[in-house]
Amino acid sequence: MKEIKNVVVVGAGMMGNALAQVFAADPSLNVVLKTRALKEDRYEPIINNLDIMIARGAATEAEKKLILERINFVTDNAEAYTDADFIIECYPEVMEDKQNLFVEIEKYCRDDCILATNTSVMSPTEISSKCRCRDRVVGAHFWNPGHLIPLVEVVKSNYTSEEVMQATMNLLTKVGKKPIYCKKDVPGFVANRLQHALWREAFYMVENGIADPETVDDACKYGPGLRWPVMGPMENSDLVGIQLSYNIHNYILRYLADNHEPSKCLKEMLDRGDLGFKTGKGWQEWTAEEMQASSNGLKEYLIDYAAKQKKS
Numbered sequence: 001m002k003e004i005k006n007v008v009v010v011g012a013g014m015m016g017n018a019l020a021q022v023f024a025a026d027p028s029l030n031v032v033l034k035t036r037a038l039k040e041d042r043y044e045p046i047i048n049n050l051d052i053m054i055a056r057g058a059a060t061e062a063e064k065k066l067i068l069e070r071i072n073f074v075t076d077n078a079e080a081y082t083d084a085d086f087i088i089e090c091y092p093e094v095m096e097d098k099q100n101l102f103v104e105i106e107k108y109c110r111d112d113c114i115l116a117t118n119t120s121v122m123s124p125t126e127i128s129s130k131c132r133c134r135d136r137v138v139g140a141h142f143w144n145p146g147h148l149i150p151l152v153e154v155v156k157s158n159y160t161s162e163e164v165m166q167a168t169m170n171l172l173t174k175v176g177k178k179p180i181y182c183k184k185d186v187p188g189f190v191a192n193r194l195q196h197a198l199w200r201e202a203f204y205m206v207e208n209g210i211a212d213p214e215t216v217d218d219a220c221k222y223g224p225g226l227r228w229p230v231m232g233p234m235e236n237s238d239l240v241g242i243q244l245s246y247n248i249h250n251y252i253l254r255y256l257a258d259n260h261e262p263s264k265c266l267k268e269m270l271d272r273g274d275l276g277f278k279t280g281k282g283w284q285e286w287t288a289e290e291m292q293a294s295s296n297g298l299k300e301y302l303i304d305y306a307a308k309q310k311k312s
């Protein structure tokens with residue numbers, strides 16, 4: 001497979017801007033951000049991301065200058081796609097739009113160009129179903145904020161070639177991401193399956209009066225959540241031992257939530273119009289200051305993590 005030099009990110013929304021920033025940080029890549037129209041303030045979201053990172057030591061002014069210079073905004077299909085080696089779409093999450101976008105791109109790009117989709121939940125197999133070369137389509141699911149979270153789920157569709165999987169994994173590693181190889185195209189890929197298994201149990205405990213919402217969050221933040229950045233469940237199971245893992249599951253699994261419908265509480269909150277941070281009330285009540293502190297706290301944590309990675 002040809003060496004990847006020309007990367008195109010399609011859609012200059014929240015994820016597209018972050019991804020263009022990630023690829024442009026690698027001096028060996030030429031980055032195009034394919035957008036519908038050229039606006040005066042098109043660099044602003046990326047400048048904002050970088051300024052916050054610079055303030056906390058996760059990037060430098062020199063890096064900011066180079067990243068901005070390397071991102072080329074393009075509106076024309078032929079100009080964007082003809083020389084591309086790797087195209088990743090960050091289009092709205094609508095199946096038909098993503099399918100048609102890839103059909104349109106295939107009119108212009110070379111046959112050996114990889115087409116990646118940043119879909120959060122949709123099947124890359126289905127997204128590629130109208131394509132001429134389905135084996136070049138791959139899932140590459142970045143996590144928001146895409147410039148700060150290292151994980152990218154690389155998802156093999158029913159058609160993706162091994163060569164395309166490897167080239168995608170290699171490219172993402174090169175730009176400093178932590179790609180994981182998802183062997184099957186299943187709903188939720190890997191990380192969202194894990195996340196929502198936990199959320200299901202969390203919601204079940206609150207719904208059944210086992211613990212308050214704050215207590216559930218504290219149980220994660222001050223307990224097992226501290227292990228997760230350094231030890232996942234598989235390694236942890238080996239650490240405590242297979243016998244203990246077996247005995248615990250032999251006893252506890254029958255008591256855990258296994259509902260196949262969303263929690264009743266979610267439906268009740270929706271009906272009441274309690275939408276979380278949008279309305280200041282969801283599982284808990286939030287003041288404007290608390291909501292600001294919560295979202296700032298997460299951003300600062302992630303930027304400090306990126307700064308630490310940069311130093312190590």
Ligand SMILES: NC(=O)c1ccc[n+]([C@@H]2O[C@H](COP(=O)([O-])OP(=O)(O)OC[C@H]3O[C@@H](n4cnc5c(N)ncnc54)[C@H](O)[C@@H]3O)[C@@H](O)[C@H]2O)c1
Nearest residue numbers: 011012013014015016035036090091092093119120142144
């Ligand atoms: N937001 C998240 O947390 C998140 C996380 C991971 C993956 N994703 C996925 O990434 C994708 C994009 O999500 P987002 O949150 O960045 O959405 P967004 O709405 O911020 O961005 C979509 C962009 O696509 C552009 N667009 C639409 N039609 C276009 C066209 N014809 N030509 C060029 N650009 C066009 C829009 O102008 C917009 O800028 C979705 O598939 C989403 O599921 C989102």
